Amino acid sequence: MSATAAVEITARKPENLAICTDPSHELYLKSEPIPKPGPRQCLIHVRATGICGSDVHFWKKGHIGDMVVVGENGLGHESAGVVIDTGEGVTRFKKGDRVALECGIPCSKPTCYYCRTGQYNACPDVVFFSTPPHHGTLRRYHVHPEDWLHPLPDELNFEEGSLLEPLSVALAGIDRSGVRLGDPVLICGAGPIGLVTLLAAHAAGANPIVIVDLDENRLKIAKSLLARVRTIRVDVEMSGKDVGEQVKAALGKEAKLAFECTGAESSVQSAIYSCRFGGMVFVIGCGKDFQTIPFSYMSAREIDLKFQYRYHDTYPKAIDLVSAGLIDLKPLVTHRYSLENGEEAFKTASNPATKAIKVQILDN
Incomplete structure (x- = not known):
């Protein structure tokens, strides 16, 4: 000992x-x-x-x-x-x-x-x-x-050990969404889950990546974590369609995957309007029990809507990724x-x- x-x-x-x-x-x-x-x-x-x-x-x-x-x-x-x-x-x-x-x-x-x-x-x-x-x-x-x-392991301190839990949430989303190398990705929300999702999507090879938030300070933190991420500060008065157009302009294309990390109804709508035909909105955030979505728009564009509930079998992977320096x-x-x-x-x-x-x- x-x-x-x-x-x-x-x-x-x-x-x-x-x-x-x-x-x-x-x-x-x-x-x-x-x-x-x-x-x-x-x-x-x-x-x-x-x-x-x-x-x-x-x-x-x-x-x-x-x-x-x-x-x-x-x-x-x-x-x-x-x-x-x-x-x-x-x-x-x-x-x-x-x-x-x-x-x-x-x-x-x-x-x-x-x-x-x-x-x-x-x-x-x-x-x-x-x-x-x-x-x-x-x-x-x-x-x-x-x-x-x-x-x-010796290289992880207790603070990093406690952060394995939110990282597990992000890794579950990465696994269930099937994100692949070179996939253009949107992340809605630059809070703790949005930021660990950003780090996990980067480690998975997503590119380019756009992250949106209401808070300029959180977007600055996202940029400090990953210099190549493209940030958009949104306003509560903006419509989902308007945000979607800004996202597509920042990506230079439509998103294949949108990780929604806030649960806010307006943010879910923005994620939907950012996706290409056959794309996916993957909701990690926790929001209202009932929400309104652009059903016909999603139907006509075959946009999938998926969710996750907590995680399973993620801790060993999370420990390995942090230990190897792939996620800080x-x-x-x-x-x-x-x-x-x-x-x-x-x-x-x-x-x-x-x-x-x-x-x-x-x-x-």
């Missing part, structure tokens, strides 16, 4: 702080008992957790679709940390191992069609930490099944807070004036 790992284990803090919300839209720190790992479980000291848009949504809105906050609910699912204890039967990890946490735990029963066929993200009995009624990983100590922990996640973290200042971190993440991209909560 390394000296660093030994320090991480022996410096255990007595208070297990967690960040929670409730049906009254309160946000607060809570002290909880330190859990003990059961069979084939590991006790993790969570060292880094990113605040996801869904965390803010559960806090502010109290639901995402049919997933409703009905009681106290712990937040957070983008996490990495260090193993500080193991339960009976654990064979893959030992104290001091650095890990990323995959937070969707399927039932894995042989009678479950989705688990049996490898589509475990569709398991109806999945436990997804931070999705009601399951508490999240935004806490100091968290018990996690060893099968859903991924070892972090470090610039995405713009704000860092201690666990004790978690409430302030959420205020920063939910306030556009802060110009935050990814806010992380760290516990050293």
